[in-house]
Amino acid sequence: MTISERSDGPSPALVPAKKHDGEALLKVTGLRKHFPIKKGLFQRQAGAVRAVDELDFEVWPGETLGVVGESGCGKSTMGRLITRLLEPSAGTVEFEGRDITHLGVGAMRPLRRDVQMIFQDPYSSLNPRHTIGTIVGAPFRLQRVSPAGGVRKEVQRLLSVVGLNPEHYNRYPHEFSGGQRQRVGIARALALNPKLVVADEPVSALDVSIQAQVVNLLDDLQQELGLTYVIIAHDLSVVRHVSDRIAVMYLGKIVELADRDSLYRAPMHPYTKALMSAVPIPDPRRKNAKSGRILLNGDVPSPISPPSGCRFHTRCWKATELCGTTEPPLLEVRHGRQVACHHPENVDDPAPPDAALLTATKEAFERLWTGDPAGSEPMR
């Protein structure tokens, strides 16, 4: 059995994914973070928040990977895991081919130069008692790096790179607007000439009018400095213009991963389609036929006890019995195009929701997913 493109629908293969022959800058395998929930006098573990559950993906040098999903789906946890600000419960993180999953503080220090993070809130992420010069210069002191020409000169250069007046070196964060403060955060992240920058909702705390400026700045800096980005956002409009590829997360899992153009042209996962059709989408059994909006039912379930089978089945309008019992793995339907769904959009349905076919389909899928030779290979 193969998953084949539907001839009457838009083809997801219109824009072929770029082949990456070299080594991934970052490679994540089976990455998991479960936060234990402790209860009672003896603080016994009563369960766990399954914030990130078995992520597999790569980030290629020079690209921007956008990561989107609703609040609580594990985006920030993923960002903190790949920058090693959090210790994973399982899985591995490789940077430039080296396993960095369990490196200690000392061994991580040189790597801290290469991997930097930009945080969501430019208000709380800058120490109000420090001048901008001190804040942007902090990485040099922490890493004991002496830039040629001195820290002050280098900080002033960085301020002008991000579009701030270098003369404002001695000013305090409260003297700057939100957009300017985020530029300070970007200057600080760039200080040590990193290879990978993970930006966690870098513009969501900013005025809409300022958001585009900051996104454009990140884009320009990428061209000039050859940076690689992972940009986290819950708003697809933020990542759309800057991402080469987009990973869509739902309840701790990646449900679709594709190059930007294919994803927008022909989303395969019903959740991606819903995310794209409307923002936000609270209620609903109502489907606005005119705008083509898909209105999702209910809230995101708790990551403490996620639904069985496909985690999206409690809200999915295409859910079948199979979806409630069998988890669909993230399957590469063709090079660079991965989706975790039994009945994906924009391809022939590999598991038609016909009751009579259900059992046979389920068995065939199990063979397909487990790689049993009795089943056919997934299409690549």
Ligand SMILES: Nc1ncnc2c1ncn2[C@@H]1O[C@H](COP(=O)(O)OP(=O)(O)OP(=O)(O)O)[C@@H](O)[C@H]1O
């Ligand atoms: N330190 C922690 N201890 C326990 N649970 C946590 C911790 N950090 C995050 N969580 C939980 O893990 C889940 C994922 O959180 P996370 O912050 O990664 O989501 P997110 O996608 O970034 O959400 P948002 O869009 O709101 O920022 C949530 O249910 C959250 O409550």
Ligand code: SF4
């Ligand atoms: S596997 Fe089933 S429930 Fe999950 S997204 Fe696909 S159709 Fe919907």
Ligand SMILES: [Mg+2]
């Ligand atoms: Mg977050």
